[in-house]
Amino acid sequence: METVSKAKSHGGVQGVYRHASKVTGTPMTFAVFVPPQASSGPVPVLWYLSGLTCTHANVMEKGEYRAAAARHGVIIVAPDTSPRGEEMPDEPDNWQFGSGAGFYLDATREPYAANYRMYSYIVDELTALIAAEFPADMKRQGIFGHSMGGHGALTIALKHPDRFASCSAFAPIVQSSTADWSRPALEKYLGADEIAWRTYDAVALIEDGKRFPEFLVDQGAADPFLKTGLRPELLADACKAAGIPLTLNLRDGYDHSYYFISTFMADHIAWHAKRLGL
Numbered sequence: 001m002e003t004v005s006k007a008k009s010h011g012g013v014q015g016v017y018r019h020a021s022k023v024t025g026t027p028m029t030f031a032v033f034v035p036p037q038a039s040s041g042p043v044p045v046l047w048y049l050s051g052l053t054c055t056h057a058n059v060m061e062k063g064e065y066r067a068a069a070a071r072h073g074v075i076i077v078a079p080d081t082s083p084r085g086e087e088m089p090d091e092p093d094n095w096q097f098g099s100g101a102g103f104y105l106d107a108t109r110e111p112y113a114a115n116y117r118m119y120s121y122i123v124d125e126l127t128a129l130i131a132a133e134f135p136a137d138m139k140r141q142g143i144f145g146h147s148m149g150g151h152g153a154l155t156i157a158l159k160h161p162d163r164f165a166s167c168s169a170f171a172p173i174v175q176s177s178t179a180d181w182s183r184p185a186l187e188k189y190l191g192a193d194e195i196a197w198r199t200y201d202a203v204a205l206i207e208d209g210k211r212f213p214e215f216l217v218d219q220g221a222a223d224p225f226l227k228t229g230l231r232p233e234l235l236a237d238a239c240k241a242a243g244i245p246l247t248l249n250l251r252d253g254y255d256h257s258y259y260f261i262s263t264f265m266a267d268h269i270a271w272h273a274k275r276l277g278l
């Protein structure tokens with residue numbers, strides 16, 4: 001692992017790191033904030049998965065998470081959203097597919113299957129790297145994310161309820177199989193058989209029996225993608241039918257941007273901190 005940059009912030013350290021990923025076959029960059037409490041022992045880890053078009057840097061620069069992370073004493077990990085590079089199969093004019101749009105899945109279709117493996121990258125490889133290289137208490141992990149990253153957080157948590165104590169999301173894609181934003185990508189990454197899509201669809205996972213103790217979702221009421229890409233009511237219906245407690249806050253006047261996310265960031269970190277025993 002190579003250190004790209006490191007800066008003291010809120011008494012802790014905001015770092016950016018790069019490593020050669022075996023899973024994606026590319027160099028991968030990620031951001032980690034280590035709070036001051038880590039100097040006296042391992043602290044819990046909160047994963048933040050970003051949305052379409054993002055790298056590790058968007059939330060690092062605009063998410064305003066450091067004050068709350070330093071107050072509660074939690075590591076924040078922000079991975080990239082896809083493999084990148086000149087040789088990557090991609091659709092450069094399409095921001096909803098390829099670079100910046102890995103959808104937290106393992107592609108099974110060519111030419112994407114060799115590199116577009118963000119699910120295994122995060123759940124296996126980056127998790128092992130964080131455990132090895134940072135003062136992280138891996139027995140206490142939470143996960144959250146935005147939009148495509150909200151979809152990532154919900155689906156990964158539903159598949160790993162023993163690993164994650166908490167899961168929340170900002171404006172998540174909740175039913176990726178039918179959302180405008182994700183349907184074409186799932187077809188290209190996973191093929192036309194929609195059965196294979198269900199393991200990367202939060203509502204379908206719940207319908208198929210996966211469970212998680214509870215979710216927190218914040219959604220801007222003025223989000224232009226609310227009706228076509230996001231549709232939190234579908235998650236509300238699925239959670240209700242499954243008996244999963246969901247706190248869904250519809251936030252009047254807020255859109256889809258980091259102005260919205262940063263407004264509620266401290267609330268989400270406090271919510272996770274409580275569930276991570278802080």
Ligand SMILES: N[C@@H](CCC(=O)N[C@@H](CS)C(=O)NCC(=O)O)C(=O)O
Pocket residue numbers: 050051052053054058062095146147148256257258
């Ligand atoms: N590029 C799209 C918007 C994409 C978008 O809103 N992406 C969200 C995630 S789904 C984001 O976080 N963008 C990066 C940023 O705001 O820093 C557009 O022009 O409509």
